[in-house]
Amino acid sequence: MKHLRYTVAGTETVTHVPEDGRDLQSFRAFVEHQARNGLVTALDTETTGLDIYSPTYGLRTVQLGNAVDAYVLQVEGRPEMAEAARWALSVLPRMVVHNAPFDLLVLDRHLSTPLETLAPRVTDSKILAHMYDPRLRAEGGTGLGLKELSALHVDPSAPDTQGDLTAVFRSIGETKATGWRAIDINHPTYLQYAGLDVIFASRLLPILEEQLRKVGVGRPLVDFEHRVMTICCKMMRRGMRVDHDYVTALVGRLEEEAREQALIAERYGVTSVNATAQVSAALVGMGETLTEKTPSGALKVDKAILLDLADLDTSWQRRGARTPNPLADAVLRSKRAGKWRSSYGIAMRDGLDAAGRIHYNINSLQARTARMSISGPPLQQLPSGDWTIRRALLPDEGHRIFSVDYSAVEMRVLAALADESVMKRAIAEGRDLHAFTAELIYGPDFTSFHRKLCKGVGFGKVYGGGALTLSRQTGAPLPDVKKAISAYDRTYRGIKRYSSHLQREARARGFVVRTPVGRRLPLDRDRVYAATNYMVQSTARDVLCQALVDMDDKGLTEYLLLPIHDEALGCAPADIAEDVAREVGKTMSMDFFGVPLDTDPEVGGVSWGSLYMKKADVMMKHDAYYAAHPDEARAAEERRK
Template identity: 80%
Template structure:
């Protein structure tokens, strides 16, 4: 038996590393004592990296521990250690992980300990930390990483082991990313690091629980988040099939597109589209007026400014409000094609498991408002109307893909929270909300531009966009936008009252907004105006999460692939796809504070992209891959119908 003593907060702790059968007997007796006592035991894994589903991925160690003792089982290549770890994880009644979804999926896939077995008895200390303060440390928050939390609440020297391990990686010629796979599994620093993590999380848990109680955070909210985490982990485990020939072709096409538009930008003296100063200087030289600056004083040429200059809206559709600047257009398109090639094409091409599936990571509790995020690839960042990337993701064999999303959920949640009677009446009557608003403001002869402007103002209330942002997005002159905002506030007086009330209460309560479920959302002192969009976005997210739990209770999780903003994507056998989509839509639909939250189920065919195409002919017109496969295109359209 190897022993690694270490002082934590003045207490002597020991990390044990069993080597023999006799050592494992001691470990088993320790587990049995802890199980009889009903203690919550810290748990963790060390692996070769983050790509859990890669064919070359390896689980190296499993560690369990309490506030004083840790056991590190070197399971890599050792069946007896694997069996001991498996038995212990199943025997212990309560476990605490930090960032539990990752470790639960690792253990499910690489140690054959089912997610359904460990999940219900697991506490995630990262979830508790997020509920206490969702801001990372660099945003002024309490912190979300295990080491920084423990440095505050357990032992100020807690981060030292991380630094020591990084130094070891460097000494063997590796980085933080590659060192986990290459470091000797017997290295003392590696083993001590592994053991200390479970000791630290065991000490952190009661501190976080006390903090939540003192802050008035309900235990029911923590339970809710743990259940949501498990549903999302099940979807991540399932993954999505990738059309590999299409992706291989797509990467090449995107790289060519990036090069083509970079060449167009070079005609205006821009040798790198990723050099903001070059782009700014060239635009000014073309007669454009740039007024906004970065913190360092440089002229801003971010995406929103370039879209405005290129006369494109946020969905990259022509606005028709000015002459498009060709340099801004070229820079935008070159950067987007380059990003899509890397973030989507290459990620899907190189991130497959041995069954040809990709497993996007679903962080069920992200951002200050708790909105979810998806990475590897970041599918929630795709433009809402684009099919190019979505075309690469397929339903299971013999299945059809389906999507169910809410109808204007943020606006309906806003109407409910604000008790805005005029807006609630329009929703109850089934009116097009943005058209209804335009008619109230501009009269029955309002134009499509008026509707677009009213829609922008409404979403500005939800997402916090100001007059300048809306002016850029719509191309409307700033005075017209300000006039529209004023008219909107007079039309929907309940929203303005609600916003003022939230801001007043936030200032009186330490710059905090509380949502209907009891979630605490800290505000920045210089952005108190964001109170309304924080409350709306967080509540809309919780609506979707409640729907996920309701679907799970009905056994529908087996059909789900991804939650994306206000949408649930799924796949079902072709003969029941319509029925499943309807049932998902029925389950997601609900009444929130008297406002109906309606859903829109849609069943596609050959790919996720099929949900975004009117006709297969349109695909053939714009996609060379489809043009080269007319039979499949025809079949896709038939399935879509």
């Protein structure tokens, strides 16, 4: 048995590394003691990297421990060690893991320890940390990483094994990404790193639990988040089929598009679309007025500004508000094609498991508001009006894809939370909320542009977009946007009152507001006005998560593929796909403080893109109609003006 000793917070700790069957007797005695006394045991793994489902992926060590003792089982190529780890995981009643989804899926895939049996006994300390303070260190919070939390709460002078390990990687000619596979499994720094992780997690858990108790975050919410995490893990494990031939061709097309658009930019003196100084100088030279600046004082030419100059809305559709600037348009399209090629095309082409599936990562508790995120690839960032990337993702063989999303869920949640009577009446009557608003403000002869403007103001209340942002997105003059915002506030006085109430509450509570489920949302002192945005976004997220739990109770999780914003994506055998989609829609629908949250189930074909191709067809028919009827097109433009 190898023993590595070091001091944590003034106490000597020991990492034990069993080398043979005799050493495993000590490990078994430790596990039996923990189990017999109902103690929490910290769990962690070391692997060859992050791509859990890659055909060449490997599990190297499994470590278990408490505040003073850690056992590192070197399971790589050691069946007896792997069997001992499986046995321990089957008998330990309570475990703590930091960032549990990763380790749960690793153990499910590579140690034959089913997610379904292990997850109910695991507490994720990262979830607890997020529920106390979801902010990163750069945002003024305590952070969410194990090392930074341990340095804050356990021992600020604990050895920096992460830094030491990175130095070892460099010494053997590897990077931070590749070193995990190449480092000698017996390297003392590697073993010390593995042991410290469980010792720190074990010591961190009671501190985080006490923090939550003091601020009144109850166990039901903690249990809810762990249930949601487990459901998302099941979707991550399943993944989605990828049309490899389509993706391979798509990578080439996107590369060509990026090159072609970059050549257009070169005509205006821009040799690199990523050189912001070149882009801003060229735009000014073309007569554009740029007024916003970066913190360093350079002219800003971010995506929002370029979309405005290119006369595109956030869905990349022409607004008809100005003559599109060809340079801004080329820069946008070149950068988008390049990003799609690397973030989506190459990721899906090269990141498949042996069965041709992509396994994305779903962070069920992300951002300050707890909204979910998806990475590898970031599928929640795809534009709603484009099917290009989605076409690559397929349902299972013999299945059809389906999508169920809420109808204007953020606006309905806002109406319920603010108890806004006028808005609630419109929802109860089944009115198009944005058209209803436009009619109240502009009268019965309102135009489609008025509706778009009112929609933008409404979403500004949800997402925090100000008058300048809305002016860019819609192409409306800034004074008109400000008038629309004022008219909106007069029309929906309950929202204004609610926002003022939340801000007063936040100041009284130390710049923190509470959602209906009891979630703490810290606010920046200079952005207390964001209280309404945070409250609505967080609550809408919890609505979808409650629906996921309800669907899991009904046995519907087996049909789910992804949660995306306010949408549940899934697939089912072709003969029952319509029925499953209806049942998912029925389960997601609910009454929220007297406001109905309705859903819109839709069944597509043999790719995720098929759902969006229908929308694209509608838009194309709309454009084709006006192309064939220029008089009506001109009349529509006059009404818009």
